[in-house]
Amino acid sequence: MEAPPVTVMPVTGGTINMMEYLLQGSVYDQALESLLHRLRGLCDNMEPETFTDHELVYLLKGQQGNPFILRARRSLSHPTSPWHLRYLGQPEVGDKSRHALVRNCVDVAASHSLPEFLNEMGFRMDHEFVANGHMFRKGAMKIVVSKLSRILVPGNTENTERLSLSYLVELNVLAPAGQDNMSDDMRSFAEQLKPLVHLEKIDPSKQRH
Amino acid sequence: MSGCPAVRVSIESTCEKQVQEVALDGTETYVPPLSMSQNLAKLAQRIDFSQGSDSEEEVIEGEPRDREWTKQEPEEEEGTVKFQPSLWPWDSVRNNLRSALTEMCVLHDVLSVVKEKKYMALDPVSQDLTASKTPQVFQLISKKKSLGTAAQLLLKGAEKLSKSVAENQENRRQRDFNSELLRLRSQWKLRKVGDKILGDLSYRSAGSLFPHHGTFEVLKNTDIDLDKNDLDGSISPDIGDLGTVALFRRPPKTKAGTQQWHVKLEAAQNVLLCKEIFAQLSREAVQIKSQIPHIVVKNQIISQPFPGLQLSISLCHSTGEKKNHRASPEKPKPDDHLYVLEHNLHQMMREFHKQQLSSVVMPHPASAPFGHKRMRLAGPMAYDKAEIFSLQQNEGLLEKIIKQAKHIFLRSRTARTIDSLASRIEDPQIQAHWSNINDVYESSVKVLITSQGYEQICKSIQLQLNIGVEQIRVVHRDGRVVTLSHQEQELQDFLLSQMSQHQVHAVQQLAKVMGWHVLSFSNHVGLGPVESIGNASAVTVASPNGEYAISVRNGPESGCKVLVQFPRSQTKELPKSDVIQDAKWSHLRGPSKEVHWSRMEGRNFVYKMELLMAALTPCP
Numbered sequence: 001m002e003a004p005p006v007t008v009m010p011v012t013g014g015t016i017n018m019m020e021y022l023l024q025g026s027v028y029d030q031a032l033e034s035l036l037h038r039l040r041g042l043c044d045n046m047e048p049e050t051f052t053d054h055e056l057v058y059l060l061k062g063q064q065g066n067p068f069i070l071r072a073r074r075s076l077s078h079p080t081s082p083w084h085l086r087y088l089g090q091p092e093v094g095d096k097s098r099h100a101l102v103r104n105c106v107d108v109a110a111s112h113s114l115p116e117f118l119n120e121m122g123f124r125m126d127h128e129f130v131a132n133g134h135m136f137r138k139g140a141m142k143i144v145v146s147k148l149s150r151i152l153v154p155g156n157t158e159n160t161e162r163l164s165l166s167y168l169v170e171l172n173v174l175a176p177a178g179q180d181n182m183s184d185d186m187r188s189f190a191e192q193l194k195p196l197v198h199l200e201k202i203d204p205s206k207q208r209h
Numbered sequence: 210m211s212g213c214p215a216v217r218v219s220i221e222s223t224c225e226k227q228v229q230e231v232a233l234d235g236t237e238t239y240v241p242p243l244s245m246s247q248n249l250a251k252l253a254q255r256i257d258f259s260q261g262s263d264s265e266e267e268v269i270e271g272e273p274r275d276r277e278w279t280k281q282e283p284e285e286e287e288g289t290v291k292f293q294p295s296l297w298p299w300d301s302v303r304n305n306l307r308s309a310l311t312e313m314c315v316l317h318d319v320l321s322v323v324k325e326k327k328y329m330a331l332d333p334v335s336q337d338l339t340a341s342k343t344p345q346v347f348q349l350i351s352k353k354k355s356l357g358t359a360a361q362l363l364l365k366g367a368e369k370l371s372k373s374v375a376e377n378q379e380n381r382r383q384r385d386f387n388s389e390l391l392r393l394r395s396q397w398k399l400r401k402v403g404d405k406i407l408g409d410l411s412y413r414s415a416g417s418l419f420p421h422h423g424t425f426e427v428l429k430n431t432d433i434d435l436d437k438n439d440l441d442g443s444i445s446p447d448i449g450d451l452g453t454v455a456l457f458r459r460p461p462k463t464k465a466g467t468q469q470w471h472v473k474l475e476a477a478q479n480v481l482l483c484k485e486i487f488a489q490l491s492r493e494a495v496q497i498k499s500q501i502p503h504i505v506v507k508n509q510i511i512s513q514p515f516p517g518l519q520l521s522i523s524l525c526h527s528t529g530e531k532k533n534h535r536a537s538p539e540k541p542k543p544d545d546h547l548y549v550l551e552h553n554l555h556q557m558m559r560e561f562h563k564q565q566l567s568s569v570v571m572p573h574p575a576s577a578p579f580g581h582k583r584m585r586l587a588g589p590m591a592y593d594k595a596e597i598f599s600l601q602q603n604e605g606l607l608e609k610i611i612k613q614a615k616h617i618f619l620r621s622r623t624a625r626t627i628d629s630l631a632s633r634i635e636d637p638q639i640q641a642h643w644s645n646i647n648d649v650y651e652s653s654v655k656v657l658i659t660s661q662g663y664e665q666i667c668k669s670i671q672l673q674l675n676i677g678v679e680q681i682r683v684v685h686r687d688g689r690v691v692t693l694s695h696q697e698q699e700l701q702d703f704l705l706s707q708m709s710q711h712q713v714h715a716v717q718q719l720a721k722v723m724g725w726h727v728l729s730f731s732n733h734v735g736l737g738p739v740e741s742i743g744n745a746s747a748v749t750v751a752s753p754n755g756e757y758a759i760s761v762r763n764g765p766e767s768g769c770k771v772l773v774q775f776p777r778s779q780t781k782e783l784p785k786s787d788v789i790q791d792a793k794w795s796h797l798r799g800p801s802k803e804v805h806w807s808r809m810e811g812r813n814f815v816y817k818m819e820l821l822m823a824a825l826t827p828c829p
Contacts, residue, residue: 044414046566053574075573082589084577107578111589135575137566139413144575174578192400 020088020105021182023171023190023199032145032167035196036134039143042192043136051146052076052132054157056115058123070123072114076130076157083114091203098180099187101201105174130160133167140182141189144170169197249329258334390427397474399427410478412485416562419485425474480526486558486606487524493607503607510607514615515695522610550614553649557606613649616678619695620652623676626700627656636660636813637667637711639704652676656704658711660815666722667715667815670707702765706743709765713746715815716761720750723822728758740764750822751798757825758798761818769814773825774801 027035040048053073060068071086089104110117115125133146145167149160171190173182190199226239243251323329390406393399398409411423487508494503494510503512509523569582577585583600586592592600624641631639640657647653658670671686681693681700693699710732720727728751733744745764752758758774777799804821811817 044416044566046571047568049568049571051573051575053576055574055576071576073574073576075575078573081573081582082585084572084574086576107576109577109585109588131575133575135571137571137579139418140579142579146575 017177018105018107018174019092019102019177021100021102021173021175021186022201023100023186024202025169025190025193025197025199026166027145027169027197028166031196035145035167035169035193038193038196039134039136039145042189043138043143046137049135050077050133051135052130054128054130054151056128057126058118059126060121060123069126070118072110072118074112076132083110083112084108085110085114098183099190099201100173100183101203102183104177107174128154129163130157138189139185140175141171141173141186144168144172146170169199171199393427393470396471408474410474411481412478412562415559416565417485418565419481419488421481421484423478423481425477482555482558483524486554487522489558489605490522490554490607490610493605497605497607512607512611514611515618518618520611520614547614547617549617550610553613554606554610557609561606612678615695616650616652616676619678619681620676622695622697623654623674623681623700626697627654627704630701630704634708637708637715639708650678658704658708660711660715660813662813663715663719663815666718667711669714669718670711672707702742705765709743709763709769710746712763712769712814713748713761716748716750716759716818719815719818719822720748723819723826724753725750725759725822726753726755734762737762737764738767740766742766752822752825754827756796756798758801759818759821759825760801769806771804771806771818771821772801773804773821774798 054076055071055073058070058072073084075081085108087106092102128151130149130151131146136143147167148163150163152159152161171186173186175182193199226242228237229240230238323331399406406427408425408427409423410425411421490510491505494505501513503510509521511519511521514520570579572579587597627641637658637660642655644653654674656672656674660667673684675682679695683691683693693703717727717730728749730748732746734747737745742765745762747762749758749760756776760772763769777797778795780799809817811820
């Protein structure tokens with residue numbers, strides 16, 4: 001029996017070409033209540049959703065300089081949910097007038113054997129952290145307010161230490177490539193959150209030190 | 210005088226009134242006496258007011274004069290009291306002052322009494338026309354000046370008043386706008402963009418995915434402008450016929466407490482929902498493949514749930530907003546709305562919205578994209594196509610509403626069939642008990658076929674009809690289950706056959722009560738003419754002493770046939786035969802004769818049968 005045909009061309013279309021539009025900001029702990037209150041009013045009318053996630057960041061160091069980064073995330077509050085594997089590409093250097101950070105995004109749901117699989121593939125875990133907070137939704141926009149905590153003992157998610165006295169606020173939208181009108185909606189939404197929190201595009205490449 | 214008996218003395222006053230007339234029967238009419246005011250007037254006329262005494266004028270002036278005192282003194286002396294002229298020089302002064310005081314007191318009393326107007330009134334006394342005549346021009350000018358000053362004062366006061374009222378109104382208007390805005394904000398979503406106040410009346414925050422933005426703008430000073438801000442900036446109010454709505458004009462038509470803007474905004478929201486429903490329905494009508502394709506024409510979706518039945522869903526957009534459902538046979542009747550289906554459409558749309566917002570969609574872990582929780586498992590659990598298909602919702606809005614329409618139509622047609630049979634056929638009677646608790650896709654009715662007056666005896670035919678979307682399932686009392694299609698004729702034929710069976714069953718039950726013996730019974734006889742609807746049934750019963758027998762054959766089409774078998778001894782035309790020698794054989798039953806059932810007395814079949822049985826049972 002011969003092997004099934006393997007396509008030589010890279011796979012395009014479908015979920016491969018999704019772009020993530022991202023705006024980030026932060027608020028102090030004291031301002032959290034008012035921010036949640038405001039988001040509850042602005043976003044879709046649902047019960048507020050809390051989450052606790054554990055994220056592991058895997059690196060594959062090749063011969064080239066830039067390592068290949070994959071993020072594996074699982075939910076601690078819903079242990080039966082599948083793992084989520086994410087690849088985030090380089091931010092697109094389009095016109096400066098675009099209000100949000102745009103980067104290629106590949107999302108894959110995976111079973112619970114994901115960490116072993118990545119280890120077998122050659123990835124090494126770089127760091128891990130626990131994020132917990134609240135999730136909101138407005139149409140296609142997702143707003144996540146999360147508190148990041150550092151894991152002191154690798155693998156032990158109970159023993160965590162808060163990284164900062166503030167909460168990270170992220171506004172992101174997943175859209176197929178080519179749709180640019182989402183950034184305007186995101187910007188108008190971000191305007192409504194001022195002056196509680198200033199959401200802006202933060203280029204991760206400029207964060208390296 | 211003491212000792213004498215007391216004498217009664219009566220005193221009578223003299224008749225004071227003058228007799229005016231004495232009537233013929235002796236009654237006297239008196240001249241009515243003068244009343245007080247009349248009396249006073251008569252006396253006052255005697256007084257000459259023009260001839261005022263000099264002392265009065267001097268009293269008014271307040272300065273006594275010597276030469277007048279001599280006149281006064283003799284007047285006083287002529288009065289009742291005579292006294293010596295006083296020795297001291299101030300006596301006359303004293304007297305004058307005293308008289309002046311008296312005069313003043315009297316004047317004061319008179320004026321106070323006159324002021325009350327109860328006991329005295331002032332009447333004008335004719336004056337000399339030679340009173341001082343000031344020139345008329347002077348009078349006119351003086352009057353004009355005084356009026357002018359009065360008018361000035363009044364105008365100044367009015368001006369101040371109007372200014373304060375205007376200010377008050379302005380303040381109130383300001384406050385009114387804010388309070389109205391507050392009330393608006395408590396019910397609708399508003400946000401401030403720049404210097405404009407925009408509102409959102411779409412269902413997007415409730416889970417709708419309709420791309421319409423549904424914004425409206427709130428303007429100050431009596432206007433709420435309901436615009437749609439399209440991308441090209443033109444103001445096109447295609448959400449119904451909404452112009453500017455005055456915020457403060459409250460026409461008496463609206464109910465108490467409802468603002469006009471509230472009504473308009475609600476109407477616009479309804480329009481938006483109806484548009485969304487129609488867009489969803491038309492999208493499904495085009496995409497979904499069905500046996501009979503749905504036709505989508507501009508504002509109408511036409512489909513044929515049953516052959517001969519047309520369902521049209523149209524979006525009617527006028528000053529009001531309506532959506533029509535017309536389930537019509539060949540000729541459409543425009544007034545035939547199916548409000549139930551319209552309501553169900555709205556409800557299903559809202560359910561769809563709610564599903565979008567359910568927490569099942571929220572991702573755990575948080576970085577995953579939105580989507581149904583179970584679909585996310587499809588990858589890791591390696592679902593195949595069948596499993597994925599079963600997860601997804603495979604019935605759209607259009608299919609659901611067509612199913613509901615089919616059910617409603619089938620149910621109404623079933624009811625109509627049963628009712629028409631019940632009104633057409635009196636014997637036996639058909640009763641339908643509809644169940645109160647129904648589903649959108651299923652209803653049930655219990656049909657009883659009885660004879661009037663014999664309900665307790667003949668209750669063998671009881672049918673439970675479960676009306677579904679396309680079929681009717683009939684469960685008989687004896688356990689048989691029959692599935693009928695949506696054809697009206699099938700149900701009617703079935704009920705007719707059951708009615709004919711009931712008659713025969715009734716005879717069987719009656720026989721038990723009357724003491725007759727059932728010799729044979731068949732629900733479906735194979736003899737006699739073939740019925741086009743169902744089968745004929747027959748029963749034969751024998752009298753208690755065995756002499757008579759009644760045979761009944763009843764068919765849905767052929768009607769009933771009743772034969773009575775007489776004993777041999779009663780028949781006249783019995784052929785003489787040598788075979789039968791013994792006389793006892795004459796007690797057997799012989800030939801049968803048909804009964805003219807239509808000429809039989811009795812209001813229904815069972816009653817007639819009872820009379821027949823009673824007639825054939827001889828009294829002991």
